[in-house]
Amino acid sequence: MQSVHIVSAYDEELKYLSKRIAAMGGHAERMVEQAITALVNADPGLAQKVIRDDVVLDEGQREIDDKAIVIIAKRQPMATDLREIVGAIRISADIERVGDLGKNVAKRVVAVTDGRQPTSLFRGLEALADLALTQLKEVLDVYASRSVENIGFVRDRDDQIDAMYTSLFRELLTYMMEDPRNITPCTHLLFCAKNIERIGDHATNIAETIYYIVTGDQMAAERPKGDKTDKIVLPSAVPAK
Template structure:
């Protein structure tokens, strides 16, 4: 359940305003679900050598872009019609920023799908698929938890997502070092290993975007911006 100290949205005299905010949140979560699926399917396409599934992911990116444009338009209309203040303005502005993060996650999924197609044409990569599965599941969990934190306005869960980002960075660096060593041992592996490296980098970026969403959830819940701040500051904001 959300932190009992967190603000609650959607409690206004105007029922229509309540409906508009609810619809905005619903559309955002729908886009989040679509993006989650894109990432999951891209990883599956790569690890299963499924070029057709990868192509489906590439084509679906257009739907993600369309969702971003629709959500931006709806958020702007809410601001124009209602001129929200305080907590409601934080919600609408945060949604606009988080939508941009979701769209970029979709872009990273498309990149992974492109690499899946190339690797399928060249044959399976000699190394790195275990790391892709592991880091992929980690960042998917972060993304899911960040979206769930938004749905429940749970700043404690958002903080947990932020703390996971450092571990993903460490996992990415370890996997990159292992691949570099493998490439040095046999130059014939360089092309395929570089593509695996790009996939790992895309996954690491997805973790960054999940962390960004979590930071916005804390801003909505607590009214304080924790971006670019030490983790201790975020802990203080959430714990107060």
């Protein structure tokens, strides 16, 4: 935890920043969760709620930016404190993006669920969302506990998310080839999958920022790329069914 400063108001300001980050994180987690639920259950009401909730995150980010700038100007922070403040700015930006991606998923609910789709279409997406949300939750838990020793799990899970995304991409392509009527919902679902995959990436970014805040070093640069969708092509002939 942070060391104690002579001016206790300074401690409180730093604490306030991390509390706001946690609140934003919780809000973003909830938004993504609800967006997926809205998509799977074809619930436009819930989707509307998610879209409205995004404002809270935008506000949160602006507030953290303002507060951070004021602290830097007033307290001339050094070392850990400075990293803590700069980290807060970066993390809040990442969380705000997560919220935007969740909102984008929610926006597609009406288009995807227009005409009832089979549940098998959503099963893969749910599994992908579970992975990404677990990633986000664990990263934010590390932000709370500051135990960066075993932050390696983030990279592992990122690989899993990428592999799952690649698999989902293939699956959706197959559905489109089977029946042209699937193209509209499947294209939207592809974007949803991409959004969720991006959420995983933002979570990884946050993990790197936390590592930097706590240790003062950057995390090792190698970041394996498991996303192979850039190489997937359709077979030229439609396979005989």
